[in-house]
Each structure stands twice: as structure tokens, then as C-alpha cells.
Amino acid sequence: MFRLPVGKMLTRLAIITSRIMRPDDANIVGNVHGGTILKMIEEAGCIIGTRHCNTQTGDRCVAALARVERTDFLYPMFIGEVAHVSAEITYTSKHSVEVQVNVLSENILTGSKKVTNKATLWYVPFSLQNVDKITEVPPIEYFSPEQEEQGKKRYEAQKIERMETKDRNGEVITPVSLPEPYTVGFSQSSLIHLVGPSDCTLHGFVHGGVTMKLMDEVAGIVAARHCKTNIVTASVDAINFHRKIKKGCVITVSGRMTFTSNKSMEIEVFVDADPLVEAEKGKYRAVTAFFTYISLDKDNKPLPVPPLKLEGEEEQKRFEEGKARYLQNKAKRLADKEHKQ
Numbered sequence: 001m002f003r004l005p006v007g008k009m010l011t012r013l014a015i016i017t018s019r020i021m022r023p024d025d026a027n028i029v030g031n032v033h034g035g036t037i038l039k040m041i042e043e044a045g046c047i048i049g050t051r052h053c054n055t056q057t058g059d060r061c062v063a064a065l066a067r068v069e070r071t072d073f074l075y076p077m078f079i080g081e082v083a084h085v086s087a088e089i090t091y092t093s094k095h096s097v098e099v100q101v102n103v104l105s106e107n108i109l110t111g112s113k114k115v116t117n118k119a120t121l122w123y124v125p126f127s128l129q130n131v132d133k134i135t136e137v138p139p140i141e142y143f144s145p146e147q148e149e150q151g152k153k154r155y156e157a158q159k160i161e162r163m164e165t166k167d168r169n170g171e172v173i174t175p176v177s178l179p180e181p182y183t184v185g186f187s188q189s190s191l192i193h194l195v196g197p198s199d200c201t202l203h204g205f206v207h208g209g210v211t212m213k214l215m216d217e218v219a220g221i222v223a224a225r226h227c228k229t230n231i232v233t234a235s236v237d238a239i240n241f242h243r244k245i246k247k248g249c250v251i252t253v254s255g256r257m258t259f260t261s262n263k264s265m266e267i268e269v270f271v272d273a274d275p276l277v278e279a280e281k282g283k284y285r286a287v288t289a290f291f292t293y294i295s296l297d298k299d300n301k302p303l304p305v306p307p308l309k310l311e312g313e314e315e316q317k318r319f320e321e322g323k324a325r326y327l328q329n330k331a332k333r334l335a336d337k338e339h340k341q
Helices: 034-053 145-168 208-227 313-340
Strands: 002-005 013-020 061-068 071-073 082-092 097-106 113-127 189-194 230-236 239-241 249-260 265-275 284-296
Touching (some): 034 097, 097 145, 189 208
Antiparallel strands (some): 082 097
16 A cells, blocks of 8 residues: 655545455355445545544544445456555545545456446544544645535535435334235345454444445345345445444344336345443444445346335335436436536
8 A cells, every 4th residue: 555645735645555356255256245345445535534634733533434425336346356446535624524436446367457436435533532522624735726616515415415314314124024025025134243343443433344345245135135146236325324333232234125127226224233331322323325236147247127016105105216316326327428428
């Protein structure tokens, strides 16, 4: 890992981390898990965010993940390829840092390279002396006032969306008995995990990348149960980290199908934390996100997705909300494609 100065910016740095993909990073057919990529993305973001926030005098701090914007998986990555993850700070507010991350896959046998992922992450620095205290973020210099203004708009937009998601925190996934195939209850899945030392920072809080990897695993189980085929992560909408998770908590990661199009599936994932030592504090909703998966045949070509059978008004409402997100993202992709041309 090394650091690179970026243009004229005095305090803004970029880093690149690289790692070869191994069998335990992938599924049985060799596709690298989306959660593995998300974990590497978060690790790079945490390094650069923490490094930048400690360039000033005062309390030492650690950058905690607060939000991940939509993440698209442009191409699959395979066992034996090298993942190069580059992270760069692109905006700072008084108490948060925006980090842009790109992932490049390299086939070391042929030399071919592809950009597989682009992600935007937001971090908040917490004091090491008082983990409930948010420290101030050193400002960065921008190439132009326009660039700073664009960053401010992104900051305001994500702040509004984070506030809106808090209204949904109390929602609980209710198990369904003896569900029919292709219903929400049929593929609905949960994973329970005890948070250990290897999952945490030196200060006892779970790495955001560990949480995202577990979320992707659950979403993948939901997608596979629905399709009964090989599935891969296509994109991840905003991941909102509502509350921190401490070492020793038992976390329940739950996923349910919310929407299907002809070639994609949207899965809503929740992470609930249950403190074992401080049981009086009770269980709480810690993280929420939407994952999108596609179904693949033996030649890694997209397959049609079985339609989701809806039961009740709540499932119909979630389906319509998922459809709206699907159409919005589709329109954005088409607009970006036309802009590049």
C-alpha cells in the first residue's frame, strides 16, 4: 500500500491497496463474492478517512463508516485475479468525510484490466478518548469552487436520505410458515453472528466491511433460494449505518425479496444488534440496505428471473417502491450512457 498526492490538494490523499483473489473469496463457480469486494472497499476508505482526520492536532480519532452510496458491480471478478482498490477523499464537511473508491481487476496471466466497481462512502470521525464524541474534520482544498459546490450538494442529499431511512428502523421481518415457492416468505433468510475480536477495530467496534460482507451473504442466499441458479451481486443501493455495533453483540442479518424484474432481483437487508453484556439496552436496528442480484447460466450469461408472488398489501407496497427504484436507476444508467457518447 502506498500514498499518492492528488493534484494541487495539500491535505487530500489517495491510496491504493492490492490483493489476489483466493478460493475462499469466491463462490463454487469462481465468482468473487460481492461482500469480499465491499469489505476491501471499506478497508481502503477507513484507512484514508482515519489518516486524513488525524492530520490535525488534538484528539486522535478513527473514521467510522456512516453510509455507502449505490455501488454497481460492472464486471465479475474471478479467483486468481488481482483486485486493485483506490480510494480518494473528495469532500469534507465539519464532521464527515466523503471517499470515492474504484476497484480494478487485473488478470496477471493476460495483463487485461477492468474497472469492476465504483463506490462512494461517508465516514464520521470518533475520538479515541471518548467514543461518543464526534471530532471535527480537517478541510481539504478543491480544484475549483464548482467542485466544492458539487460535493456540498452530495453531502446534503445523503444527509436527507439518512434521516428518511430512520423512519423505517422499527420495521420487523415476520416469519411466514409453510410458504409457497417464489413468495417473499419462501426465500426470506437470516444469519446470526457473534461479533468477535477479529471482526472489530482496535477500539472494539465492528468494521463496516465485515457487516457488509455478512449482508451480501444473506442477500445472496435469498436470491439463490428464489432462482435456484448461480447468482451474482449486480449493485448495492445506499447502505445506511444507523448505530455502531460493539464487540460481543449478537447480530441478526435478515433479508427478504422486495422486487423482481425480468433479469434482476432486489433484496432488502437489515442488521439488528443484540448486546449480550449490556442486555438492558435492548436489541436495535443497526444497518439497512438494498442489494440487487442477477441470475446466471453455466456460461455466466443472464437468465430470466422468476416473478415474485405477492401476498398482502405490505408486500405489494414494497414491490411498487422497489419498482420505482429500479426504473429510477435504469433511467440514470441510460442518461449516463448518453452523456458518455
